[in-house]
Amino acid sequence: MFRLDWLNAQISVNQFVIILWIILTAININKAFHIDDTFHLLAAEWVAEKPTDPMAAKINWSDQPEAIFLGSQPPLYFYLIAFFIKIFGTGEIGLHLLTAIFLFLVLYFYAKILREINVKQPKVLLTLFAFCPALIVNQNLMIDIPILSMALGCTFYLIIAQQSGKLSNYLSATLFLTFGLMMKFTLLPFLVVIGLTAILSGHYKALISLIIPLAIMIGWSSWSELQYGVSHLGIKTNFGFSTNKLLGFLGTTGAISTFVVIPFYTCFKSQFTKWLIVDVLAILIICLPPVYFDIINQQKFSAFLNYIFIASGSLVLLLFMWQTAKLKFSYQLNFIRHHMLIITLIIFGLAAFIVLFAPINATRHSLLLIPFFIILFHKEIDASVGPILNITLAVTIFLGVALGVSDWLYADFYRNAAEEISVKKQPDQKVYAAGHWGWQWYAYQNGWEIYATNGDHKIRKDDIILIPKNASKQHIDKALKLDTIDFYTEKPNLLTFFSGKSYASMYTTFGDKPAWNLSTQPIDTIFICKVNQPITADQED
Structure with a gap:
């Protein structure tokens, strides 16, 4: 049987965790920066230079640069990326080691939870989770694997605390939660879960452990209000x-x-x-x-x-x-x-x-x-047991790997495009790159200026603008007349057939758009455009 060949092999659960971690890390380690990675990289570069003013960085993630304190993400994760940038630079392999650390914590704490609740087939559950397409695809510099690791660490200690009643276990749970909240506020429901668990279990003294995350969040929000005039909790x-x-x-x-x-x-x-x-x-x-x-x-x-x-x-x-x-x-x-x-x-x-x-x-x-x-x-x-379990495992592994490889090629397209596009320009010409996601990072590394809607009046005749077709990008004024002189694309293949490239559907899903589909369309096309008619003074008004 499919399951008996390797899930029942004579290896421990801890060894199995290591094997899964190696497989998933291998898929991710040299993946190009993707989707929101650029935002985190630019924020971390700012933090590395100005650690006492973490939220003042201005990043063009819409139409023009805006200060990141207008968002709602606390800066702890930016500091972690900045630390790795200081050690490894901004290369993909070095920075994805940070993701690999959090991925290991995810699998490690999940295995500990399964052991704590006496799951009979922990390797089966670990496989169903590890090859979930979302876990494989979201191995990037975004915040989700890190906060998942904190959520699972919090859950593990909370389960122990529920049975033992020890304040030290509640404190461990709230410490993991605190680290998670200072990366992203998505884990706020855990405050309620910890409080209800303590009350329903009769561990009323354990409620004091909630002072840690609450005090730090209030402290951070108050400092943000004083420093930037906005409270993240009130955004x-x-x-x-x-x-x-x-x-x-x-x-x-x-x-x-x-x-x-x-x-x-x-x-x-x-x-x-x-x-x-x-x-x-x-x-x-x-x-x-x-x-x-x-x-x-x-x-x-x-x-x-x-x-x-x-x-x-x-x-x-x-x-x-x-x-x-x-x-x-x-x-x-x-x-x-x-x-x-x-x-x-x-x-x-x-x-x-x-x-x-x-x-x-x-x-x-x-x-x-x-x-x-x-x-x-x-x-x-x-x-x-039997066919239903085997079918489920087989589909999970296939789908996870297929979408993971497809997403790897999706991200790599923009790295390749930035390397392959060669623009011959005169000394007085400028090259602008519109578009966000990983494309923006590689364009930035190439020395191209990042297009800003409020700066399009600075663009002159014969300047070059590189515009991706299917990526999030800045609004380009219709008064700016452009001629397409060339384009860059890549032919689709079987490895991109299982696809999340429909406007990054694995990262942005709507009620009428599936998270993944089947597609033989190219990943994207970068249009190389020359400015034929810039915006005039009258049009600026």
Whole structure:
């Protein structure tokens, strides 16, 4: 059997963690900088030079440079990247070692949690989590792997604290939470989880441990108010519920939740359920060649996938509610002192926070939920054997690797473009690069000026502007007349067929756009444009 060949090999769970860490790190280590990496790099370079004024850096991440204190991300992670820049420089391999450290902590603490709650098949759960497409794809300089490691560290010590009642364990949990909060406020629901766990377990004195994260957050927010005139805790967010946000969350979660097959089959165990799972998978596999050769329209198939992902995400949430009710019925009053209460509170808190506060949906957000969903269904997974388990493992590993390699090539496109594009210019000509994500970093490294909408009046006739077609970019004034003189692109191949390149769909998902799809389109195209007519003084007015 697929599972018995290697998951049942005579190696310890700790050794298995090391193997998984090596595999995932190897996929990531020389990956080009991608999506929000440039923002973190530029912020960290500023912090390295001016550590006492961390949030004053101005970064062009919209139409023109803006101070980063207008955002809501605390600076701790910028300091960590700055430290690695001082040691290794700004090369991809050196900086991705920082990501690798946090990735190891993610796998390490996850394995410790599985051991603490007596999971029977920890290597199966570790595999389902480690090869989750969101975990593989989001190995970059963004904040999500680091805060996931802090979340799992906090959870591990909180589970121990619930049983032991020791203040030292609560303090350990809150320390991990504090580090996580000073990287990003997404972990705020953990404050409530820790407080409720202490109260329901009768450990009232343990509430004093919450003073640490609360004091540091209030202190940071007060200093930010004094230094920059804004309090990060008071910055406006995209708070509010909408159907589109919910659909985006469900679709994003469903697109990366291959594990859901096992609890679905267990809850509705029958030959019909088994054949339904096999038939859906068979239909998807059969569709691959006609989609690749465009016999089946790729846009229509993408819409079809989106419906499947939304259905899958809805199933995850329905099973979560069913499982929570079942646990409450099984343990009755003891449920308030059971470790699964912690898991359900974390899932509910994070899901609500993402749906209500996240400005966009992205796999990096849903990634925070995946390890806890898998733990919630660990008894079903522990009891699972045979074809359904093997199919789930095989699909998870294939999809994780396929999307991981595709995303590696996606990121690498912009590094290649910056290396390959050669612009012959006169001494008085300037080269501007529009566009963000990793492309902006490599353009910056090439010495090209980063285009700013409020500076387009400075652009003169015959200047060059490099414009990506499918990347986030600055608004370019229509009064600026441009002639396309050349372009750079790369041919798609089988390795990019499983794709998240639809305007970075693995990083930005909407209710009508799936997190990943099948595509034979080029990753992107960089247009090399010459200014034919600059903006005149009259047009500036």
